[in-house]
Amino acid sequence: MVKSCLDDPAARYGAEPGGASAPAKAKITFVDSHGQARTVEGESGATVMETALRNDIPEIAAECGGACACATCHVYVDASWTEKTGKASQMEEDMLDFAFGVKPNSRLCCQITVKPELDGLVVSTPAQQG
Amino acid sequence: MSEMIETDVVIVGAGPAGLFAVFELGLLDIKAHLIDILPRPGGQCSELYPEKPIYDIPGLPIVTGQELTDRLLAQIAPFHPTFHFNEMVEKLESTGSATAPSFRLATDAGKVFSCKVVFVAAGGGSFQPKKPPIPGIDAYEGKSVFYAVRRIEDFRDKHVVIIGGGDSALDWTLNLQPVAKSLTLVHRRDAFRAAPHSVNAMHELAAAGKIDFRLGQVTHVEGADGQLHAATIRGNDGADKLIACERLVPFFGLTMKLGPVADWGLNLHENLTPVDTEKFETSHPGIFAIGDINTYPGKLKLILCGFHEAALAAQQAYHYVYPGKKLVFQYTTSSTNLQKKLGVV
Structure with a gap:
């Protein structure tokens, strides 16, 4: 008999925190343009932008909802993390043309996926997105 | 001299919700004009993600923003909607009463519209330069x-x-x-x-x-x-x-700003217009809000929800456009009357 995921409450509702199949988490710190830092937990597989929205992080507009089509989730990746987050794709570079105050460490955070290696990631947000 | 245009319904916003509203209104013999600040129809679908696939339109497992827009335009073509692009509605005034509403709208291009019903389908507001x-x-x-x-x-x-x-x-x-x-x-x-x-x-x-x-x-x-x-x-x-x-x-590029909608007395909460869930009418009789701009308990900002909202709002709009007339609900599958309007018989 094939076991449906609907028969398994753990699979249906997500495993208990800390359980073997719990999604890996990574702490992410957002520093706003006034210097205030907010550290939240992101789930592996979600984007940094989604993590920001779920936690009411200010200065992330994300107008297009993650389609890499608006440049309103612009962040600066802390210098010690740029290697781990990697470089912007061609599409993302093109979209960054619509952001303000772009620097070499600029990224659109809808294009950064949370993973255990990014535990401790620090990004800062510009004062103006749109 | 400003141009005065008379119509049954003015739809503010030509995104997917506004476009489909033309269809639902058209089946009920209600004529509509659409006004949009963008130079083309489709709203966010054509402006933000024309090439990106959408996966949650019922019956279309995968469709791009532009293709959905094109399909909606084909679907509403029998009703000959009039589009007014590159224009923003600046003023909305009530010229009627709660039971017999009528409105006057003015655009930034100097056009003036007189209508019985307004559908606000303005999404996140108007696209304006960053x-x-x-x-x-x-x-x-x-x-x-x-x-x-x-x-x-x-x-x-x-x-x-x-x-x-x-x-x-x-x-x-x-x-x-x-x-x-x-x-x-x-x-x-x-x-x-x-x-x-x-x-x-x-x-x-x-x-x-x-x-x-x-x-x-x-x-x-x-x-x-x-x-x-x-x-x-x-x-x-x-x-x-x-x-x-x-x-x-x-x-x-462009960004969404709510714009003049904020001044229309629609009790906005966080840039959203509260509506009821039977008719999707705002606190102002005769002004409906459909799609991403409205809010109600359980609201989801999905295109398919905008379609549903357009269908129900059209039913109530009928009573304002044809007061006292009985509305008989019909299916496009079986009604020769509706099929005639669609030009398929």
């Missing part, structure tokens, strides 16, 4: 800072600075260079999202010394009484350079 965070730039807007080029003559014999790396920035660099006294193109990198021949033409002009192409960003402007004199460009090397600048044209 304004770069240059201190004091507001004071120059419309006088020496422009987010679009409307009259080339405004740029004749001026020191012009264009910011951006897309087709608009490149096209206007090429078109304004012959009339401008000097032209500087400022972009953050030596790569462009523009037609290759435009990029090549720009590089040729730069190599010939006819324009100045600078890598960097404009950080500061100087002027008086709305007239710019100079701009500071911070190069990618960190060095500041002050250049003559009498016209500044930043091209940073």
Whole structure:
């Protein structure tokens, strides 16, 4: 008999925190343009932008909802993390043309996926997105 | 003289919800005009993600924003909606009563509409040019800072600075260079999202010394009484350079701003209009709100929800457009009456 995921409450509702199949988490710190830092937990597989929205992080507009089509989730990746987050794709570079105050460490955070290696990631947000 | 247009319903916003409303209203013999600030139909679908797939339209496992727009246009074609693009509704006034509503709308292009019902399908608001965070730039807007080029003559014999790396920035660099006294193109990198021949033409002009192409960003402007004199460009090397600048044209794309909808007395909460869930009518009888701009318990900002809302709102709109007339619900599958309207029999 094939076991449906609907028969398994753990699979249906997500495993208990800390359980073997719990999604890996990574702490992410957002520093706003006034210097205030907010550290939240992101789930592996979600984007940094989604993590920001779920936690009411200010200065992330994300107008297009993650389609890499608006440049309103612009962040600066802390210098010690740029290697781990990697470089912007061609599409993302093109979209960054619509952001303000772009620097070499600029990224659109809808294009950064949370993973255990990014535990401790620090990004800062510009004062103006749109 | 402003032009006066009479119609049953004015739909503010030509995104998917507004487009499908034409269909639902049309089946009920209700005529509609659509007004949108964008130059084309589709709203966010065509402006933000024309090439990106959408996976949650019932019956269409995968469809791009542009294809969905095209299909909706084909679906509503039998009802001959009238589109008014590049226009923003600035004013909405009630000219009727709660039981017999009527409205007058005025656009920024000077058109005036008289109608019985208004459908606000304005999504996240209107798409407007992004304004770069240059201190004091507001004071120059419309006088020496422009987010679009409307009259080339405004740029004749001026020191012009264009910011951006897309087709608009490149096209206007090429078109304004012959009339401008000097032209500087400022972009953050030596790569462009523009037609290759435009990029090549720009590089040729730069190599010939006819324009100045600078890598960097404009950080500061100087002027008086709305007239710019100079701009500071911070190069990618960190060095500041002050250049003559009498016209500044930043091209940073569009952003959604709620705009004049905020002034229409619709009890907005966090830029959303509360509606009931039987008719999707706002607190003001005769004004309906459908799609991403409305809110109610359980609201989801999905295109399919906008379609549902349009269908139910149309039912109530019928009673305002045809007071006292009985509305018999019919299916397009079986009603020859509806099929006639659709032009399929």
